[in-house]
Amino acid sequence: MRITNAAASRKRRKRMIHAAKGFRLRRSKLYRYASDAVDHGRQYAYRDRRVKKRTFRYLWQVRINAATRAAGMTYSRFIEGLKAAKCALDRKILADIAAQDAPAFTALIKVAQDALKAKAAKA
Numbered sequence: 001m002r003i004t005n006a007a008a009s010r011k012r013r014k015r016m017i018h019a020a021k022g023f024r025l026r027r028s029k030l031y032r033y034a035s036d037a038v039d040h041g042r043q044y045a046y047r048d049r050r051v052k053k054r055t056f057r058y059l060w061q062v063r064i065n066a067a068t069r070a071a072g073m074t075y076s077r078f079i080e081g082l083k084a085a086k087c088a089l090d091r092k093i094l095a096d097i098a099a100q101d102a103p104a105f106t107a108l109i110k111v112a113q114d115a116l117k118a119k120a121a122k123a
Contacts, residue, residue, distance in 0.1 A: 060095035067098035071109045081112025084119045 013031045020027055020034035027037040065075035082089065087108070089097075098105045 057091060060091040063095040063098050064091060067102075067105055068109065071106065073109060073113070077116065078109065078112050081114075081116040081119075082108070085111050085115035087111060 016031060016035050016038060017028070019038045022028065023034065023037050026033045028034060061075065064078065068075055068078040082094075089108075094105075094108070097108065
């Protein structure tokens with residue numbers, strides 16, 4: 001007698017069909033197509049969890065750059081000044097301050113400019 005392990009096979013297929021819920025046409029109904037679609041989707045999800053971090057860093061840099069240029073300074077000089085001032089704020093926080101709290105960001109610009117002047121005087 002041939003043992004097919006039908007219960008486990010059915011459960012595995014049912015789990016795959018359930019994972020493909022929301023896909024269109026046969027990708028959500030038929031096991032063969034659902035399996036391929038879910039595998040591709042999981043590959044993209046794995047890759048894009050890492051890409052998301054890069055994308056957000058670019059976004060924060062653009063926001064900081066826009067705010068610093070509005071204050072008459074460039075992004076690279078601003079970051080250099082903050083490093084010289086030993087300011088430990090990361091780009092995520094800086095971008096949030098630039099978007100939400102203009103007076104605080106102006107104070108950060110002043111800190112960066114003062115640190116750059118002190119660095120130039122020392123050299």
